[in-house]
Every structure is written in C-alpha cells, then in structure tokens.
Amino acid sequence: MNEGLLPFGVGAWTFIALYLCSLLLVGWWGYRARREDSMKDFYLAGSGFGFIVLVLTLYATQYSGNTLFGFTGKTYRIGYAWTMSVHFMTAVIVFYLLLAPKLQARAHSRGFITPADYLHDRFAYPPLSVLASVVMIVALSNYLLAQLMAMGRAVEGLSATTEIDVYTWAVVGLALIMVVYETLGGLRAVAWTDVLQGVVLMIGFVILTVLVFVYFGGPETSALKILAQEGGGEKLQPPSWAMSREWFSYIFMVGIGAALYPQAIQRLYAARGPTVLRRSLQVMAFLPLTATLIAVFIGITAVAHFPGLEGADADRVLTVVFRDIQAQGGVGYWLVVVLFAAVLAAIMSTADSALLSISSMFSSDLYRRAAPGAGEKSLTKVGKASSWALIVILVVLAIALRHTTLLKLLDRKFDLLVQLSPAFFLGLHWSGLRARPVFVGLVAGLAIALVLAFGVSGKPWGIHAGLYGLPVNLVIAVGGSLLAPGERSAAPG
Amino acid sequence: MKGPYLSLKVWGVYAVLLLAAVPWYWPAGDDTRWGGVPAWVVVAVAGSAAVSVYTAWLLRRPWPSEEE
Numbered sequence: 001m002n003e004g005l006l007p008f009g010v011g012a013w014t015f016i017a018l019y020l021c022s023l024l025l026v027g028w029w030g031y032r033a034r035r036e037d038s039m040k041d042f043y044l045a046g047s048g049f050g051f052i053v054l055v056l057t058l059y060a061t062q063y064s065g066n067t068l069f070g071f072t073g074k075t076y077r078i079g080y081a082w083t084m085s086v087h088f089m090t091a092v093i094v095f096y097l098l099l100a101p102k103l104q105a106r107a108h109s110r111g112f113i114t115p116a117d118y119l120h121d122r123f124a125y126p127p128l129s130v131l132a133s134v135v136m137i138v139a140l141s142n143y144l145l146a147q148l149m150a151m152g153r154a155v156e157g158l159s160a161t162t163e164i165d166v167y168t169w170a171v172v173g174l175a176l177i178m179v180v181y182e183t184l185g186g187l188r189a190v191a192w193t194d195v196l197q198g199v200v201l202m203i204g205f206v207i208l209t210v211l212v213f214v215y216f217g218g219p220e221t222s223a224l225k226i227l228a229q230e231g232g233g234e235k236l237q238p239p240s241w242a243m244s245r246e247w248f249s250y251i252f253m254v255g256i257g258a259a260l261y262p263q264a265i266q267r268l269y270a271a272r273g274p275t276v277l278r279r280s281l282q283v284m285a286f287l288p289l290t291a292t293l294i295a296v297f298i299g300i301t302a303v304a305h306f307p308g309l310e311g312a313d314a315d316r317v318l319t320v321v322f323r324d325i326q327a328q329g330g331v332g333y334w335l336v337v338v339l340f341a342a343v344l345a346a347i348m349s350t351a352d353s354a355l356l357s358i359s360s361m362f363s364s365d366l367y368r369r370a371a372p373g374a375g376e377k378s379l380t381k382v383g384k385a386s387s388w389a390l391i392v393i394l395v396v397l398a399i400a401l402r403h404t405t406l407l408k409l410l411d412r413k414f415d416l417l418v419q420l421s422p423a424f425f426l427g428l429h430w431s432g433l434r435a436r437p438v439f440v441g442l443v444a445g446l447a448i449a450l451v452l453a454f455g456v457s458g459k460p461w462g463i464h465a466g467l468y469g470l471p472v473n474l475v476i477a478v479g480g481s482l483l484a485p486g487e488r489s490a491a492p493g
Numbered sequence: 494m495k496g497p498y499l500s501l502k503v504w505g506v507y508a509v510l511l512l513a514a515v516p517w518y519w520p521a522g523d524d525t526r527w528g529g530v531p532a533w534v535v536v537a538v539a540g541s542a543a544v545s546v547y548t549a550w551l552l553r554r555p556w557p558s559e560e561e
Binding site: 080083084086087090091093094097098101104105108194218219220221222223233236237238239240241244247251273274275278279280281285286288289293312 | 497498499503507511514515516517519520521522523524526528529530531533534536538540541542544545546548549551552553555556557558559
C-alpha cells in the first residue's frame with residue numbers, strides 16, 4: 001500500500017503538527033472557561049451553545065471518518081447506488097422533527113445530562129434506563145473504534161516509511177491528543193475544536209471537489225472510463241430491486257439510529273434554546289448535499305481512475321486519490337496537506353464527541369447508580385478516568401482489528417440504537433406508553449437484531465437485522481402498554 | 494403539548510418524496526446520462542434536495558417551547 005507514495009516533507013508535517021497543537025490549545029481554553037466542577041458544566045458546557053457553534057459541532061460530529069473513507073470506499077465498491085447515503089443522512093434530520101422539539105424543552109426544564117436521564121424521568125424504571133445506557137455505550141464504543149481505525153489508515157496511507165508501524169503510532173498519538181483535550185475542557189473543548197474542525201472540513205470538501213474536477217475531469221470523463229472497464233458499467237446502473245430494498249433499509253436504519261446517537265442528543269440538550277436548535281436543524285437539512293454527495297463523486301472518480309482495489313484497500317481509496325494529486329504538482333501537494341488536515345478533523349471531531357458521550361453515560365448513568373452519594377466533582381473525575389480507560393482498550397482493539405472494513409462496524413451500531421426508538425419517539429408523544437413493555441420490547445428487539453446480525457447475516461433479504469427486531473420491539477411496547485392498564489403512566493412532555 | 498410535526502399531511506408528503514427519491518422504479522439497463530451523471534442519480538439527488546427543502550420549510554415556524 002505504501003509503495004510509491006509521496007511522503008509529506010518537513011513543512012507539511014509542521015503544518016499538521018501545528019494544527020494538532022491548536023486542538024490542545026483549544027482544549028486548554030475550554031478548561032480555562034469552565035465555571036464550576038459540575039457535570040452540567042463539563043458535559044453540556046454550562047449554559048449551552050449559540051447558532052454557529054451548534055451548527056458546526058453538529059456538522060463535525062455527524063460527518064466523520066466514515067463519510068470520507070467509508071463512503072468513498074463503499075461508492076468505489078458498489079458505484080452510484082451509494083447515492084443512498086445522501087438520502088439516509090437527510091433522513092436523520094427528518095427524524096429529528098419527531099424528537100428535537102419536545103426532548104429539548106424537557107431537557108431544559110429538568111436538567112438532563114445524558115439520554116438515559118430522559119428515560120429515567122419519563123419511565124422511572126431503572127432496568128430500562130440502565131439497559132439503554134449499556135446499549136448506547138456499546139454502540140458508541142463500536143463507533144469510536146471505527147474512527148480510531150480510520151485515523152490509523154489515514155496517516156498510514158500518506159506515509160512512505162516502512163521502518164516503523166505508522167498505523168499503530170498514528171492511532172496511539174492521535175488518540176492521546178484527543179483524550180487530553182477532551183478531559184481538559186469537556187464539551188466546551190470538544191465543541192470549540194469542532195468549530196475549528198468543521199471549518200477545516202468544509203474547506204476540505206470544497207478543495208477536494210475542485211481538485212478532482214481539475215485533475216481527473218468531470219463525471220462524463222469518469223463515466224466513459226468506467227464503461228471501458230470490464231463489467232464497470234454495473235456501477236452506473238440504477239439499483240436492482242434487491243439494492244432498492246437495501247436503500248430503503250439504510251434510510252430507516254441510519255435515519256432513526258443516527259437521530260438517537262447519544263452525542264447528538266446531548267447537543268440538542270446543549271443548544272442555548274429552541275430557536276437556536278430549530279435554525280441549526282434548518283441548515284443541517286442541506287449538508288448531506290454538500291458533504292455526502294461529494295464523497296460519492298470522489299468514489300466514482302476513483303472507480304474510473306484507480307480500478308482493482310479490494311477489501312480494506314478500497315476503504316483507503318481516498319488516499320490513493322490524494323497521492324495522485326500530490327504527484328502532479330506543487331500546488332496539489334500543499335492542497336493535499338490541507339485536505340489531510342480535513343481528514344484528521346473529520347475523524348477526530350466525531351471520535352472526541354463519542355468519547356465524551358460515553359464518559360458521561362458511564363459516570364452519570366452507571367457509576368452514580370452504584371455510588372448514589374457521589375458528588376458532582378467526584379462524578380466528573382470518574383467520567384474523565386473512564387475516558388482514559390476506554391481509549392486504552394479501544395486503541396488496543398483498533399490495532400488488533402486493523403483489517404476489518406469500516407462499513408461492517410458502522411452497520412452493527414445502528415442495529416442496536418434503533419431498538420431505543422419506541423422509548424424515545426413514542427415515549428415523547430404518547431402518555432399511554434408503559435415502562436415494562438418498553439423494556440421487554442427492547443430486550444426482544446436487541447436479541448433478534450443480534451442473532452440475525454451475527455448468526456444469520458448482517459442484512460437478511462437486504463434489510464438490516466435491526467429493522468427485523470424493531471417491529472417486534474414496537475408491537476410488544478405498544479401491545480403491552482394497551483394491555484397493562486394498572487401500571488403507572490407518565491406525562492409525555 | 495402536541496408535537497409540532499405530528500400530522501398525517503406532513504408524513505404523507507415525506508412518504509411521497511421517499512417513494513419518488515429512491516429510484517426503485519427506474520428501468521434496468523437505462524444508460525441515459527445528464528452532464529455525465531446517470532439520469533436516475535440526478536433524480537435521486539433532486540428527490541433528496543426536495544426532502545431538505547421541505548424539512549427546512551417545516552422548521553421555519555417556531556416550536557411551542559419558543560412561544561411559552
């Protein structure tokens with residue numbers, strides 16, 4: 001993979017090092033700006049974010065290493081059919097319509113820190129809140145692992161040395177920087193670095209689009225080259241019925257699942273008010289057309305110009321594109337340096353948000369329950385310690401599992417998260433929904449999703465395993481609530 | 494408090510847009526291209542853009558919590 005690469009020179013690595021140091025500096029500012037040693041101040045940045053910070057932190061958190069590497073890689077494998085990614089990222093905002101207005105209002109009036117705080121407030125049934133937290137921690141750890149692996153691949157793809165294991169050092173080094181600024185400044189540091197990373201990422205997408213057009217030609221050039229390849233025309237074909245089923249499945253699976261990302265829910269909590277949140281979502285509705293669609297066009301360009309990559313190498317096809325641009329001239333070299341910073345920005349801004357969210361859930365939802373007398377200061381300390389412990393475990397796993405493809409990891413996370421949708425979506429709008437049926441439904445949905453995903457196939461008949469578990473989950477939650485009139489009913493909002 | 498987007502009309506519009514945006518109905522083997530991009534991709538992206546516009550339009554009205 002590293003053969004024939006153009007390595008970054010001293011100037012380029014200095015630029016990248018300065019960028020990484022600026023993240024640490026922002027982390028330090030976040031630490032200096034803290035008002036008190038409380039959970040709310042550390043995990044929700046006290047009084048919350050205004051419009052610009054909220055849009056950029058939502059953007060940088062949602063568009064990740066998966067968008068850049070996984071999505072270009074998936075387009076490389078299946079062709080234009082991955083246009084479905086534009087649809088499913090838009091679907092996330094559509095599902096927020098059902099979630100954001102009521103959840104944000106309730107979070108502000110009750111002082112929620114984690115998603116499980118809502119469940120506890122709504123259902124007052126500890127087994128449900130604890131299981132939901134465990135599901136979210138597992139799903140998010142999976143996500144964080146994928147981001148760490150993407151970091152390693154990004155650096156490995158642009159380094160020419162064979163004397164050291166670049167992947168391992170990149171994962172360790174970047175994870176260390178991230179955990180330092182995260183534990184220094186909490187959500188303030190994470191969101192402020194997101195602002196920096198979001199801007200770098202936006203600039204990166206613009207540069208990438210221009211460069212690809214200039215160096216490789218437009219879509220017509222790509223289409224003609226693809227048609228000239230043996231069997232290449234399939235990647236331009238409309239989806240078969242089987243692919244269309246997968247397309248619908250992705251829209252519901254990612255649309256619902258990503259709306260329930262704990263780190264995204266915590267950003268709804270951290271919005272300064274409903275107006276700021278509503279306006280941020282208006283902007284977010286259009287961002288898939290800029291970010292995800294560009295990833296699809298890059299993937300198609302790669303199919304045309306760099307055919308023949310398979311497996312984990314296909315995930316790294318973006319670095320192959322970068323290398324080629326670098327090889328063609330001086331300006332290209334420096335633009336690739338900026339793009340590389342954008343890649344790191346995309347990955348780290350998603351990973352740090354996931355890490356902070358897991359830390360808050362471990363401390364607030366699990367540790368607080370085990371040690372009910374613990375004060376705010378001690379809970380925050382436990383949260384920080386859990387960040388360090390988790391990052392060590394995941395770095396070891398990222399090194400051990402380096403040859404797994406990114407999309408496989410991405411899919412399993414949503415199988416789990418969608419099972420929480422009855423408790424959140426239905427629980428907010430229907431006061432008749434009861435705790436025990438929701439809990440039993442969640443257990444049944446998780447069992448079906450996991451058995452199908454790991455025992456049968458990730459997507460039986462082209463539909464994600466989680467979407468087989470969800471209807472059963474929903475029938476139990478709704479049916480059980482209608483048949484159990486004696487149980488306590490809580491006001492939905 | 495009733496959710497601001499809980500209406501059959503809103504989700505009916507989304508259902509129509511979804512069915513139009515996913516090109517399940519596109520004839521296999523069609524290789525029409527517009528500006529080098531397969532025509533079915535242009536339609537699918539236009540469908541997604543319509544979902545974005547409709548969502549932003551729905552979000553123009555203040556939420557009940559803004560009026561309290």
